[in-house]
Amino acid sequence: MWTYIIRRVLQAIPTLLIISILVFSLLYITPGDPVNLILGTEDKKITPEQRAVVEADWGLDKPFFERYFNFLIGAIQGDLGKSYATGQDVFSSVMQRMPATLKLAGAAMVLSLLISLPLGILAAIRHNSIWDSLATALATVGISLPRFWFGLVLIIFFSLKLQLLPSMGSANLDQGLGQFLKFIILPASSLALSMAAVQTRMIRSSMLEVLGQDYVRYARSKGLKERVVIYGHALKNAMIPVITIVGGEIGGLLGGAVVTEQIFSWPGVGRLTVNSITKRDYPMIQGITLLLCTSYLMINLLVDILYGFIDPRIRYDKKV
Numbered sequence: 001m002w003t004y005i006i007r008r009v010l011q012a013i014p015t016l017l018i019i020s021i022l023v024f025s026l027l028y029i030t031p032g033d034p035v036n037l038i039l040g041t042e043d044k045k046i047t048p049e050q051r052a053v054v055e056a057d058w059g060l061d062k063p064f065f066e067r068y069f070n071f072l073i074g075a076i077q078g079d080l081g082k083s084y085a086t087g088q089d090v091f092s093s094v095m096q097r098m099p100a101t102l103k104l105a106g107a108a109m110v111l112s113l114l115i116s117l118p119l120g121i122l123a124a125i126r127h128n129s130i131w132d133s134l135a136t137a138l139a140t141v142g143i144s145l146p147r148f149w150f151g152l153v154l155i156i157f158f159s160l161k162l163q164l165l166p167s168m169g170s171a172n173l174d175q176g177l178g179q180f181l182k183f184i185i186l187p188a189s190s191l192a193l194s195m196a197a198v199q200t201r202m203i204r205s206s207m208l209e210v211l212g213q214d215y216v217r218y219a220r221s222k223g224l225k226e227r228v229v230i231y232g233h234a235l236k237n238a239m240i241p242v243i244t245i246v247g248g249e250i251g252g253l254l255g256g257a258v259v260t261e262q263i264f265s266w267p268g269v270g271r272l273t274v275n276s277i278t279k280r281d282y283p284m285i286q287g288i289t290l291l292l293c294t295s296y297l298m299i300n301l302l303v304d305i306l307y308g309f310i311d312p313r314i315r316y317d318k319k320v
Contacts, residue, residue: 005301012297016290020075023289024068027282034060037084037280058082071286080287085279090287094269100170101268104261105253107184108191109246115196120203125230127208135200142197148259151190155263158186168265187264191257195249202245206238213237240307247303251296 035046035054055061059070074081080090123135159167165186171179210216211234219229254269261270269288276284 005305008301008304012294012301015297016293017072019293020072020286020290021068023286024071027286028064028067030280030282032280034058034084034282037282075290080290081283083276083281083284085276085281085284090283091291093284094272094288094291097267097269097272100266101254101261101270104184104187104191104257104266104268105250107188108195108253108257109250111188111192112195112199112249113246115192116199116203119196120200121207121230121235123200123204124207124211125226132204135204139197139200139204142194143201145194147190147194147257148263150193151187151260151263154186154190168263170266187257187260187266190260190264191253198245198249199242202242203238206241207234210234210238243303243306247299251292251299254292254295254299 035051038054038058039046039050052061059067062070071081078091080094082088083090083093086093119135119138123132126132155167158165166183167186169183171183173180216229216234219233220226224232257268258270258274260266261268262274265271272284273288275281276288
């Protein structure tokens with residue numbers, strides 16, 4: 001197992017290197033004067049002396065490869081540069097927003113699984129029944145509608161009509177669990193509904209495939225209770241493709257649900273990304289992109305490791 005983990009980590013290094021080159025190159029050739037962005041003024045108001053000072057302070061007077069090399073060395077040491085817009089450290093700025101995104105992602109994922117697991121299992125064990133048709137129809141509708149549509153509908157209904165929940169903002173757990181839940185319910189539900197639709201269809205199809213296997217028929221022929229067959233034998237093996245989907249969704253959520261965070265004014269990484277793009281804050285965009293890619297690679301590794309714990313047939317030995 002450790003050999004496999006080390007090998008995967010080493011394989012991730014060239015991937016991150018290529019991504020860093022692409023991101024740095026694209027932003028390097030993007031139209032716009034970094035000096036204007038840093039000073040927040042028009043080009044005609046900047047004197048040559050001011051431009052020379054700013055370029056020297058920010059390393060903009062150096063050639064491309066030297067700037068990239070400095071960026072790469074800094075990234076390895078945890079220094080992703082400073083924001084053009086605020087002058088603050090990029091890594092610290094992203095990490096300050098990450099807890100809010102983690103809370104939102106965790107709440108959305110838990111809520112989506114609470115919805116999708118019962119619906120997917122029910123649709124599979126009641127195949128071709130009214131319950132199966134209803135779960136499939138709901139999942140199809142959920143997949144077809146965009147996430148921001150759910151957010152807008154939830155705001156209109158629960159905030160404007162019923163005035164039960166706030167439409168924007170956030171609260172910390174130290175302000176009380178009730179206050180925290182009041183702010184996180186709507187954005188988490190907006191994300192969870194669309195994720196639950198995808199997960200429901202995946203759980204249903206995986207369960208139907210597993211329920212037709214010989215070992216499930218053998219378990220039933222032994223006289224085991226249906227609950228034991230479903231939850232003790234079928235569900236565990238049916239979760240492998242579901243975990244793959246969930247892992248990808250977690251990676252997307254950690255990247256920040258951009259539209260959802262913007263709609264609900266949630267102070268996470270997604271909202272920071274939108275603000276950085278609007279202000280053309282290139283160092284912040286570079287840092288966020290690299291951190292997102294790193295999180296995706298880590299989550300994929302964790303998902304692969306989790307396969308071995310769920311399915312004993314999967315082993316990561318030297319022959320893999």
